[in-house]
Amino acid sequence: MNILDKIVADKRKEVDLKRSLITPSQLEQSVLMERTSASLATALRNSTTGIIAEHKRRSPSKSVINQGLNVQDVATGYEMAGVCGMSVLTDGKYFGGSLDDLILARAAVNIPLLRKEFIIDEYQILEAKAHGADVILLIAAILDRKEIKTFSEMAKSFGLDVLLEVHNEEELQKSIMPSLDMLGVNNRNLKTFEVSLETSKSLSEQIPSDFVKVSESGISSVEAIKDLQTYGYQGFLIGENFMKTDDPGKSAKEFINELNR
Numbered sequence: 001m002n003i004l005d006k007i008v009a010d011k012r013k014e015v016d017l018k019r020s021l022i023t024p025s026q027l028e029q030s031v032l033m034e035r036t037s038a039s040l041a042t043a044l045r046n047s048t049t050g051i052i053a054e055h056k057r058r059s060p061s062k063s064v065i066n067q068g069l070n071v072q073d074v075a076t077g078y079e080m081a082g083v084c085g086m087s088v089l090t091d092g093k094y095f096g097g098s099l100d101d102l103i104l105a106r107a108a109v110n111i112p113l114l115r116k117e118f119i120i121d122e123y124q125i126l127e128a129k130a131h132g133a134d135v136i137l138l139i140a141a142i143l144d145r146k147e148i149k150t151f152s153e154m155a156k157s158f159g160l161d162v163l164l165e166v167h168n169e170e171e172l173q174k175s176i177m178p179s180l181d182m183l184g185v186n187n188r189n190l191k192t193f194e195v196s197l198e199t200s201k202s203l204s205e206q207i208p209s210d211f212v213k214v215s216e217s218g219i220s221s222v223e224a225i226k227d228l229q230t231y232g233y234q235g236f237l238i239g240e241n242f243m244k245t246d247d248p249g250k251s252a253k254e255f256i257n258e259l260n261r
């Protein structure tokens, strides 16, 4: 079994248990259900830099990135750096994140927040909204077209933006539909962990222009972004490059300043 299949199998068990502990109608009681979501797609369209900065403590491909930070400080630092949005990993087992991280980030900042999760069930979308997310990620590698449609339409009904992540042409072709806002190309193959920015470049032409194009993973230089911008990318999801430092907000600020020069 590859790592992605394993993550999904674990996630199904986790969601089934959580649904019995906190029911959908309990989630619906959250005050955050009333909150008007901020649009990441709009922020990216109006930006010349397009940085989406991630909070990630560890990952299956890198066991330790940074365990010693406070998510609220990271969120505040990213907001002050001028990022367009923040991605918060909420998977516990493989990424060391939690829904508490999302709540804490929400309490700290007003920028659009992406719930970074392996979504395989509608329950997780309600959970995202109830914990203050503005955007959900849907991963084409683990969903069929029907699920992508149901999940994205549910997200839209909550006012959430949808970022659909693909890694190859087949995933892209099966996924295109009007209920998506952003199309993300993951430069990291989630099954093998290989990273290549060529993935973003080669798929760019096939992404219809009504979607905001986002390049994800393995981005560590301003030059890489300038190059990807020529392929039409307006969003850049960066995790490790900021999180591996002692002050991710400061790193993001320096990065954005350099991009603006």
Ligand SMILES: O=P(O)(O)OC[C@@H](O)[C@@H](O)c1c[nH]c2ccccc12
Binding pocket: 054, 056, 116, 117, 139, 165, 186, 216, 217, 218, 219, 237, 238, 239, 240, 241
């Ligand atoms: O740390 P990086 O290489 O900058 O990557 C960030 C982000 O793209 C990556 O964490 C990611 C992209 N898609 C995902 C799906 C699930 C978990 C994590 C991810």
